[in-house]
Amino acid sequence: MRIARFSTDEGMSFGVVEENTVAAIAAHPFGELTFTGQRLPLADVRLLAPILPSKVIAIGKNYADHAREMGGEPPAEPVLFSKPSTAVIGPGEAIAYPQKLSDRVDHEGELAVVIGRMCREVPAARAAEVILGYTCANDVTARDLQKKDGQWTRAKGFDTFCPIGPWIETEADPSDLAITCAVNGEVRQDARTSLLLHDIPSLVEYVSQVMTLLPGDVILTGTPAGVSPLEIGDEVAVTIENIGTLTNRVVARD
Structure with missing residues (x-):
């Protein structure tokens, strides 16, 4: 559904x-x-964005090839960071490039998990009970600010830097789905969710040990290798098998 x-x-x-x-x-x-x-x-x-979450919790370096393209080794445990709810936009809405503050903004196509009920300390074996479904996401990142700041809040927190959509698929099996990200029709990221270092149940368990998850909260599960710069005027499309395609255009920030 x-x-x-x-x-x-x-x-x-x-x-x-x-x-x-x-x-x-x-x-x-x-x-x-x-x-x-x-x-x-x-x-x-x-x-519109299929949900307006109270919080977006994202997982860094959750594909080995992406961890290495960023100059590091895959982490032993999930790396958590957050994106503000004000970063969320829906399909067809514009990603605003903050050209006064950043010279490099990257796409990061990802599978997103949408939580279906309030929960905390969820065992991995019961994670499916608290998941409403799955959608496409783009963890847009000002890469130069990420490196400059030494932490990721500003780089990933700009308004419009969290497109999600086009809908929530409740019946997808997230264990092995094809995921691609294309810019102006050119595929730049191409992987499968079976390559996630930490799978969906273990991520739900890990995150819910830290914080209470509310209905509509979103977990971004990480991006595969192939992240690259976006330019003003680009059209970026994240496609996930059995879910759909999320398309957004990049515009100059006012």
């Missing part, structure tokens, strides 16, 4: 995408879904 958040002239709603239509649901997508009876052509709605 694909759960989307969308807007029309009448406002914002959640719905279930079925082929070329969206069946609206009442309230939020956590728990049992109640359909309103409204059904709209997908082409007539604007897809």
